[in-house]
Amino acid sequence: MKYTLTSTYFSSLLLGLYLATVANLAHAGWLDHEKWDEGLAEVCLYEGKQMKYGKLRSTSVDLITVREQFNPSKLVKTDPKPEALPVMKQNLIRRTRTGVYEYLQMGSSFVDRRSGQLLKISSTSAEWCGNSHATITLNGDGYDCRIANYFNDQGIVDARIDRVDLFEDQLLMHLRQNLPTLNVGQKFNLIKTLVTNKPVLAYETVVIEAIKGSKLTLAFPAHTETFEFDSDELRALKKWSNSNGEYLKRRKKMFSDYWNKNTSGDERLLR
Numbered sequence: 001m002k003y004t005l006t007s008t009y010f011s012s013l014l015l016g017l018y019l020a021t022v023a024n025l026a027h028a029g030w031l032d033h034e035k036w037d038e039g040l041a042e043v044c045l046y047e048g049k050q051m052k053y054g055k056l057r058s059t060s061v062d063l064i065t066v067r068e069q070f071n072p073s074k075l076v077k078t079d080p081k082p083e084a085l086p087v088m089k090q091n092l093i094r095r096t097r098t099g100v101y102e103y104l105q106m107g108s109s110f111v112d113r114r115s116g117q118l119l120k121i122s123s124t125s126a127e128w129c130g131n132s133h134a135t136i137t138l139n140g141d142g143y144d145c146r147i148a149n150y151f152n153d154q155g156i157v158d159a160r161i162d163r164v165d166l167f168e169d170q171l172l173m174h175l176r177q178n179l180p181t182l183n184v185g186q187k188f189n190l191i192k193t194l195v196t197n198k199p200v201l202a203y204e205t206v207v208i209e210a211i212k213g214s215k216l217t218l219a220f221p222a223h224t225e226t227f228e229f230d231s232d233e234l235r236a237l238k239k240w241s242n243s244n245g246e247y248l249k250r251r252k253k254m255f256s257d258y259w260n261k262n263t264s265g266d267e268r269l270l271r
Contacts, residue, residue: 030177031088031113033233040255041066044236045270048248052098056245059096063237064258065089065173070110075120075137086113090173092195101128107195109170116177118143118170125197134194136167151198159201165189175216175227176235182216184208 035042042065050059068077069084078084087110096103107123121136130150136143142162149155166174168190175182185208192202210217214229225242229235241247254269261269 036067043254043256044250045252046248046250050096057096062093064091103127105195107169121169123194134199147199167191168193
């Protein structure tokens, strides 16, 4: 099944897209911070609650943020070379148990370090009923999208996204990058998260409701979300909560070459 998302809805987003791009170009402090060039990943571990089946369930989230090099034609990781794209990668891994089975969900988001432009999102969700996945990739002036939804009669869907402000799965990096320049009342037109067992292309408008230092509240159509960041230049997420009772609290933060920590006993680093 193939369809295109090119309605006049997107033409109204051109100004927002332009302003977001200008903001990214003008305030590159977080993206080009020297800490990312030390060859280590920022690893943040969170615990909290997520709503599943009408109840708040214990959940854990691992958030890994690291510099990488991208093959510009394939948008995959490559060895350092002159033509490679410098990117920031954010991996989110979430585990939520519901009775006898567990949700295992992951989303990877990649932005260009030079501009903050989203290059790629890939997501997957698995539990005992089945698995679903989605991929968004930059192609020209828009994005190609493929969604394989195990729970939806549409099955595999290919779509073209010509204009959008932000994807929710890049929102955290966008806020870390642009927090010093954001203002109450600003709006973002988002494509909702694809890190779910039922991924679909869905849109909602989000408004910045409050900013107080390193704490920011966003008003979504049906709820609010509050992000609290560290006060340093890297602005790692300390806490997150929403008006539905869901929350995450950081229990550990470290910088690590975790890809080399794969021998027996290295798991102590997670305690």
